[in-house]
Amino acid sequence: MSTSAEAFRAPRAVVPPGERGATRIADRVVAKIASQAAREALGAPPPDGRPPHATVVVRHAAARVRVHVELDYPCDIGARCRAVRRQVAERVGTLVGMEVPEVAVEVERLQLSPAHGAAHGRTR
Template identity: 55%
Template sequence: MSTTEPRATPPRVAAAERGSTLIADRVVAKIAAQAAREALDAPSGAPPHATVTVHHDIARVRVSLELGYPSDVAAQCAAVRARVAQRVEECAQMSVPEVDIEVEHLHSAHTRTAAGRDRRLR
């Protein structure tokens, strides 16, 4: 007969010393683009697109979007900045010191052509 000795329990390692989690830039960009969509009440034109550069736990975000015209462009951009920073910090646990907004096009209900397509204002 063999006796089984109880296994020794390995010592617990603190959570901070177990390793790290890396979140790809493209994942953070998807979070940012979705947050920009959420910030814009009525989507106009193409959905927002985001690019992100991550260095350690700091994300620098650039969002390209199309807005309706006439509207308060500055207020919409401020809402997008705030929402993107908040969601990236919540979901990815990253600091977001800056969110650059690029308004690529303005769409107006008055610029619709007979074919139903938008004529883009520049």
């Protein structure tokens, strides 16, 4: 008579993949990934600027993302926003496996770069 644990183990039932459960990724986790992707696209924030932050709404495996950024000025605002949209959609899609039909970039503030500060501003 065998006293090993295998002798007392019940046979394992095979559960079909569709019945094993589901993985749910919280909106705040997707928002953190989107924020990091925006930082990757923009690089360091302007002096006295805040790093990008994101808000996300996830419905039916699709993430709608809104990213808030501060940019240095002068810059090509459209190109910088395109880079953020592209990077956020790619990273969220790759890391989380969600479709990203919308990435809205909101420029909250333009920071005058130190090189263009007093020399190009108004004087009295």
